[in-house]
Amino acid sequence: xxxxxxxxxxxxxxxxxxxxxxxxxxxxxxxxxxxxxxxxxxxxxxxxxxxxxxxxxxxxxxxxxxxxxxxxxxxxxxxxxxxxxxxxxxxxxxxxxxxxxxxxxxxxxxxxxxxxxxxxxxxxxxxxxxxxxxxxxxxxxxxxxxxxxxxxxxxxxxxxxxxxxxxxxxxxxxxxxxxxxxxxxxxxxxxxxxxxxxxxxxxxxxxxxxxxxxxxxxxxxxxxxxxxxxxxxxxxxxxxxxxxxxxxxxxxxxxxxxxxxxxxxxxxxxxxxxxxxxxxxxxxxxxxxxxxxxxxxxxxxxxxxxxxxxxxxxxxxxxxxxxxxxxxxxxxxxxxxxxxxxxxxxxxxxxxxxxxxxxxxxxxxxxxxxxxxxxxxxxxxxxxxxxxxxxxxxxxxxxxxxxxxxxxxxxxxxxxxxxxxxxxx
Numbered sequence: 475x476x477x478x479x480x481x482x483x484x485x486x487x488x489x490x491x492x493x494x495x496x497x498x499x500x501x502x503x504x505x506x507x508x509x510x511x512x513x514x515x516x517x518x519x520x521x522x523x524x525x526x527x528x529x530x531x532x533x534x535x536x537x538x539x540x541x542x543x544x545x546x547x548x549x550x551x552x553x554x555x556x557x558x559x560x561x562x563x564x565x566x567x568x569x570x571x572x573x574x575x576x577x578x579x580x581x582x583x584x585x586x587x588x589x590x591x592x593x594x595x596x597x598x599x600x601x602x603x604x605x606x607x608x609x610x611x612x613x614x615x616x617x618x619x620x621x622x623x624x625x626x627x628x629x630x631x632x633x634x635x636x637x638x639x640x641x642x643x644x645x646x647x648x649x650x651x652x653x654x655x656x657x658x659x660x661x662x663x664x665x666x667x668x669x670x671x672x673x674x675x676x677x678x679x680x681x682x683x684x685x686x687x688x689x690x691x692x693x694x695x696x697x698x699x700x701x702x703x704x705x706x707x708x709x710x711x712x713x714x715x716x717x718x719x720x721x722x723x724x725x726x727x728x729x730x731x732x733x734x735x736x737x738x739x740x741x742x743x744x745x746x747x748x749x750x751x752x753x754x755x756x757x758x759x760x761x762x763x764x765x766x767x768x769x770x771x772x773x774x775x776x777x778x779x780x781x782x783x784x785x786x787x788x789x790x791x792x793x794x795x796x797x798x799x800x801x802x803x804x805x806x807x808x809x810x811x812x813x814x815x816x817x818x819x820x821x822x823x824x825x826x827x828x829x830x831x832x833x834x835x836x837x838x839x840x841x842x843x844x845x846x847x848x849x850x851x852x853x854x855x856x857x858x859x860x861x862x863x864x865x866x867x868x869x870x871x872x873x874x875x876x877x878x879x880x881x882x883x884x885x886x887x888x889x890x891x892x893x894x895x896x897x898x899x
Contacts, residue, residue, distance in 0.1 A: 478674070478675060478678065479642055479646060479649065479674045479675065479677065479678040480523075480670065480671040480674040480675060482646055482647075482648075483638075483641055483642055483645055483646050483674070484528055484531075485528055485532065486531075486532070486535070487532060487535070487536070488505075488508060488509075488532055488536055491525065491528065491529065491532060492525075492630075492634050492637050492638060492641075492670075493524070493525060493628070493630050493631070493634040493670075494524070494525060494529070494627055494628065496628075497529075497625055497627070498529065503625065504533075504625065508532075508533055508536050508537060509536070511536070511537035511538065511539075513533055513537055513539075513574070513601050514601070514622070514623050515595050515601050515602040515603070515621055515622040515623070516601075516602070516603045516604070516622055516623050516624075516625060517580065517603075517604040517605075517606060517610050517614060517619070517622045517623070517624045517625070518530070518603065518604070518605045518606070518625055518627055519606050519607075519608075519609070519610055519624055519625070519626050519627065520607070520626060520627030520628065520629075521607060521627075521629050521667075521668065521669065522607055522669050522671065522672070523630075523666075523668070523669030523670045523671035523672050523673075524627040524628065524629060524630065524668070524669070524670065525627060525670065526578075526605035526627055527576070527578060527605060529627075530543075530574070530576045530603045530605065531576075533574065533603065534574045534576075537574075539572070539573055539574050539601070540561070540573035540574070541573070541574050541576065542557045542560065542561060542573055542574070542575045542576070542600070543575075543576040543577075543578070544557060544575070544576070544577050544578070545577075545578045545579065546577055546578060546579040546580050546581070546582035546583045546587075547578075547579060547582055549577075549587075550587065551586060551587050551590045554587060554590045554591060555590060557575055557600075558575070558590075558591075558594045558599060558600060560573075561573040561575065561594070561599050561600045562594075562599050572598055572599060572600060572601055573599075573600050573601070574600065574601045574602075574603055575591075575594075575600040575601070575602050575603070576603045576604075576605070577591075577602065577603070577604045577605070578605050579605065579606065579607070580604035580605060580606050580610075580613075580614065581606040581607070581608040581610070581613035581614065585615055588614065588615045588618050589615065589617075589618075591618060592617055592618055592621070595618065595621050595622075596621060602618075602621075602622060604622065610624055628668075629667070629668025629669070630666075630668045630669070630670050630673075631668070632663055634670075635659075635662075635663050635666060635668070635670065635673055636659060636663075638670055638673060638674060639656060639659065639662070639673070639674075639677060642674060642677065642678075643656070649678070649681060652681060652689055653687060653688045653689065654681060654688075654689045654691060655688055655689065655690045655691065656691045657690055657691060657692050658691065658692045658693045658696075659691075660693050661693035661694075661696040661697050661700075662676060662677060662680075662691075662696055665696065665700055676696065676699075676700055677691075679699060679700070680695060680696055680699045680700075683699055714745070717736055717739050717740055717743075718736075718740065718745075718749075718750075718753060720732070720736045721733060721736035721737055721740065721750075721753075721796075722753060722757055724736055724800065725754075725757055725761070725796060725799050725800045726757065726761045726804065728800055728801065728804065729800060730796070730797045730800040730801055733796045733797065733799075733800045734793055734796055734797065737750070737789075737792060737793060737796050741785070741789050741792070747780045747781065747784060747785060747788045747792070748777070748780070748781055750780075750792055751773070751776050751777040751780050751781070751792065751795075752777060754773045754776060754777070754792075754795055754796065754799060755770070755773040755774055755776075755777050757773070757799060758770040758772065758773035758774075758799060759808065759809070760806060760808075760809045761799075761804055761805075761806055761809070762799060762802050762803070762804055762805060763805045763806065763807055763808040763809065763877075764805060764807065764808060764876075764877075764879075764881055764882055764885060765802065765803040765804055765805035765807075765877060765879035765881055765882055766802040766803055766879075766881065767881070769798070769799055769802050772795055772798055772799070773795055773799065776791055776792065776794075776795040779791050780792060803879040803880075803881075804877075804879075805876075805877035805878075805879055805882055806877075807874065807875060807876055807877045807882060808874070810875070811873045811874040811875070814873045815873050818868065818871065818873070822865075822867060822868060825865035825866075825867050825868065826865060826866075827865070828862060828863070828864075828865060828866065829842075829843045829844060829845075829846060830845065830846055830847045830848045830861075830862075831845075831848060831861075831863060832844040832845055833845065848861075849861055858892055860892070860893075860896070870896055870897065872897040872898065872899075876889070876899075886899055
């Protein structure tokens with residue numbers, strides 16, 4: 475029994491395939507194509523354990539095509555070219571019956587490796603099926619992606635996972651010999667995270683570790699055998715970007731409960747403490763700003779503290795800061811102001827600095843009028859004098875609009891007392 479359970483009960487036909495109804499169900503997007511053997515080049519995108527490799531094997535078998543497989547972890551350009559040469563030598567197997575080249579984890583291929591596939595795919599020497607857990611928009615070169623159809627595989631649902639467990643108990647030559655009472659499945663399903671391979675591996679481990687005439691599988695038994703659930707989190711992949719996005723949006727949305735949940739997901743996944751803290755510093759300015767200026771001070775202090783302390787204690791500081799930011803009043807006024815200002819600069823180009831606010835360190839500059847008629851604000855009442863500080867072409871352009879927080883209302887009142895006539899505050 476050298477093969478793991480997931481490999482032993484891998485489906486061989488489309489009728490045995492469980493899940494992905496949207497692709498291979500009765501009305502699935504791929505069902506009729508597979509039945510007719512008309513297969514375009516494909517990229518299967520989905521989490522681990524969702525049946526990407528299995529589906530590629532079934533497609534090759536049902537369409538009666540030669541099947542070549544490479545792993546992007548170990549294969550290089552030379553390996554790709556050797557397989558393509560083999561495919562070209564299969565006389566009579568071109569057009570609708572050309573060989574299938576399956577590349578697992580295609581996102582790990584470099585640009586040059588992906589480039590080496592282009593000619594074979596374009597000329598029809600092979601039908602490419604790539605499998606990836608990462609967003610192909612980022613990981614597959616555009617020239618290759620444009621020649622492939624992308625299909626998304628979803629994590630297995632509860633019903634599908636339970637069907638897999640029942641199949642294992644009924645059909646596997648080793649598991650079916652045991653008398654198993656599957657009393658509870660919640661722990662198995664939760665620990666699997668929708669990954670069929672992981673589910674079957676855990677189930678096999680639990681069953682094989684128990685002795686007795688009848689093996690009662692309960693949540694308590696499963697959790698006792700599996701000490702720690704491995705969190706699905708790839709620090710260099712899409713999970714990295716999806717979860718930090720969820721975290722930032724939760725803080726911006728003033729939900730401390732969601733914020734600390736997504737923070738915990740990152741911490742449990744081993745995310746870099748500096749990355750989390752750095753994003754909170756940005757958020758403190760972008761989404762809170764002058765509605766609560768202390769937020770930036772808090773976030774910056776957090777960044778310095780967690781880099782000094784590190785895990786595991788840094789999680790406490792990160793949590794404190796996340797909750798503080800989530801419960802702070804929000805404003806993106808400063809962020810919007812700089813966006814508008816940059817857009818204006820791109821539209822108007824390098825406008826000249828008005829002479830009266832130019833620096834005049836030399837005699838020639840003074841003779842040319844640099845700094846002439848500049849009025850020093852502190853020489854006037856309330857340390858203010860109405861003057862012009864923008865280039866002539868864009869005089870009176872209002873770029874900063876205070877928000878509605880109490881602090882920003884005070885800012886608006888201040889600006890109104892100085893600039894109401896010019897900017898309309």
